Amino acid sequence: xxxxxxxxxxxxxxxxxxxxxxxxxxxxxxxxxxxxxxxxxxxxxxxxxxxxxxxxxxxxxxxxxxxxxxxxxxxxxxxxxxxxxxxxxxxxxxxxxxxxxxxxxxxxxxxxxxxxxxxxxxxxxxxxxxxxxxxxxxxxxxxxxxxxxxxxxxxxxxxxxxxxxxxxxxxxxxxxxxxxxxxxxxxxxxxxxxxxxxxxxxxxxxxxxxxxxxxxxxxxxxxxxxxxxxxxxxxxxxxxxxxxxxxxxxxxxxxxxxxxx
Numbered sequence: 584x585x586x587x588x589x590x591x592x593x594x595x596x597x598x599x600x601x602x603x604x605x606x607x608x609x610x611x612x613x614x615x616x617x618x619x620x621x622x623x624x625x626x627x628x629x630x631x632x633x634x635x636x637x638x639x640x641x642x643x644x645x646x647x648x649x650x651x652x653x654x655x656x657x658x659x660x661x662x663x664x665x666x667x668x669x670x671x672x673x674x675x676x677x678x679x680x681x682x683x684x685x686x687x688x689x690x691x692x693x694x695x696x697x698x699x700x701x702x703x704x705x706x707x708x709x710x711x712x713x714x715x716x717x718x719x720x721x722x723x724x725x726x727x728x729x730x731x732x733x734x735x736x737x738x739x740x741x742x743x744x745x746x747x748x749x750x751x752x753x754x755x756x757x758x759x760x761x762x763x764x765x766x767x768x769x770x771x772x773x774x775x776x777x778x779x780x781x782x783x784x785x786x787x788x789x790x791x792x793x794x795x796x797x798x799x800x801x802x803x804x805x806x807x808x809x810x811x812x813x814x815x816x817x818x819x820x821x822x823x824x825x826x827x828x829x830x831x832x833x834x835x836x837x838x839x840x841x842x843x844x
Contacts, residue, residue, distance in 0.1 A: 584601070584602075585601060585616055586600070586601055586602040586607075586612055586613040586616050587599065587600060587601055587613060587616035587617050587619075587620050588601045588637075589620040589623055589624075591623070591624065591627040591629055593780070594627070594628065594629055594630040594631065594780070595629065595630070595631045595632075595633065595776055595780065596620075596623070596624035596627060596629035596631070596632045596633070596679070597632075597633045597635070598617070598620045598621070598624065598632060598633070598634050598635075599634075599635055599636060599637060600613070600617075600634075600635070600636035600637065600641070600642055601636075601637050602637075602638070603636065603637035603638015603639065603640070604638060605646075606638065606639075606640045606642065606643035606688070607636050607637070607638060607640060607641065607642040607643065607693065608642070608643050608644065608645065608646040608647075608648075608649075609642060609644060609645050609646060609663070609667065609692050609693065609696070609724075610645075610646035610649050610663070611649075611659075611662060611663055611666065614663060614666045614667050614670065615666060617670050618666065618669065618670055618673075621670060621673050621674070621677070624677075624679060625673075625677060625679075629679045630678075630679055630680070630779070630780065630784055630787075631679055631680050631681075631682065631776050631779050631780060632674075632677070632679045632680070632681045632682070633682050633683075633684060633772065633776060634674075634681060634682070634683045634684065634696070634697070634700060635683070635684035635685075635686075635772070636684075636685075636686070636687075638687070639686075639687045639688075640686075640687035640688040640689070640693075641683075641685045641686060641687055641688065641689040641693055641697060641709070642688075642689060642690070642692070642693025642696060642697075643688055643690050643691070643693060644690040644691025644692045644693045644694070644714070645660075645663065645691055645692050647718070647826055647829050647830060648830065650817060650826050651826050651827065651830055656817045656818055656822075656823070656826075657814050657815070657817055657818035658814075659817075660813055660814045660817040660818075661810060661814035664723045664724075664809065664810035664813055664814065665810055667692060667696075667723070667724055668723075668724070668725065668803075668806040668807070668809070668810060670696075670699075671695065671696070671699045671724060671725040671728075671802075671806060672802060672803055672806060674699040674700060675699060675795050675799065675802055676795070678788045678791070678792075680701050680702065680779050680787055680791060681699070681700040681701045681702070682700055682701070682702045682703075682704060682772060682775055682776065682779075683696070683697040683698075683699075683700035683702070683703050683704065684704050684705075684768060684769070684772045685697050685703065685704065685705040685706070685709045685711075685750075685759075686705070686706040686708070686709055686765065686768060687706075687708070687709060687710070688709075688710050688711075688712075689709065689710070689711050689712075690710075690711075690712050690713070690714050691712075691713060691714050691715060691724070692723060692724035692726075694711050694712065694713060694724075694726070695722070695723070695724030695725045695726045695729075696724060696725075697711075698725070698726075698728075698729060698732070698758060699724075699725055699728075701791060702760045702775060703753075703758060703759045703760055704759070704760060704761050704762075704763065704768065704771060704772050704775060705750040705753065705754070705759045705761075705762050705763070705768070706750065706762070706763060706764070706765040706768040707750050707751070707762055707763065707764050707765055708750070708765050709749075709750040709753070709759075709762075710747050710748065710749060710750070711747070711748040711750075711753045711758065711759075712741075712745055712746065712747045712748065713726060713741050713742050713745060714745050715742065715745075715813075716742060716743060716745060717745050717825065717829075717835070718822065718825035718826055718829060718835075719816060719819065719820075719821030719822040719823075719824060719825030719826075719835065719837055720813055720816045720817060720822055720825065721809070721812040721813050721816045722742055722809060722813070723809040723810060723812075723813040724809070725802070725805070725806060725809070726738075726742065726809070727805050727808070727809055728799050728802060728805055729741070729758075731798040731799050732757060732758070732798065733756055733757055733758060737756055750762045761775070820837075820838045820839070821835075821837045821838060821839050824836060824837055824838065825837065
């Protein structure tokens with residue numbers, strides 16, 4: 584089964600995370616399929632890209648089970664970050680306007696992927712959390728770029744304290760553009776796509792380029808820093824303990840924590 588679905592009609596490309604049974608966890612095969620879908624969207628000259636998901640969650644983030652099973656977790660995490668980050672860059676730099684449609688949980692890299700869109704829509708029951716430091720990891724997937732849209736201290740709160748935001752709270756922070764009742768989310772997304780398709784294509788392209796370059800002129804540098812950081816955290820004792828605790832459904836006992844010394 585392909586973990587990512589793709590269809591394009593009337594210059595609207597729909598990219599769907601399709602491994603809902605596993606929470607649309609972002610493992611290497613899913614990320615590779617996402618990259619292929621984006622390449623196809625560019626080949627199809629899509630004017631709008633809609634990113635959504637099957638199953639109860641948008642994406643639970645990185646595949647923690649794969650990290651735990653890896654003989655060389657640093658290499659696995661490094662490969663995954665180096666594959667995911669060009670996708671984030673593509674979403675930022677491509678001429679198509681990208682709309683993410685979020686239901687259920689968007690966690691870790693799943694949150695970062697949703698936030699890489701130009702317009703983020705959410706169902707009322709959607710939840711957002713970074714949760715990297717709960718694993719002993721540092722953020723990746725472009726999470727650091729949230730400082731441009733949310734501000735430094737709001738992003739620090741999300742990254743260090745790991746609150747689980749409701750859709751309404753994410754809207755209040757500026758992460759989500761519009762919240763819909765769950766049963767109206769798809770209809771709301773369709774209306775946003777209709778508005779985009781009826782607008783000036785050339786003006787939208789110019790506007791996206793202008794605002795993206797102004798907000799995150801060094802995005803690729805940031806993404807590289809994230810990759811270098813998260814791979815070292817994954818191999819460190821805290822990262823190994825965080826993953827073990829997550830899978831064992833217990834609080835982590837980080838070696839570097841004061842109460843663990």
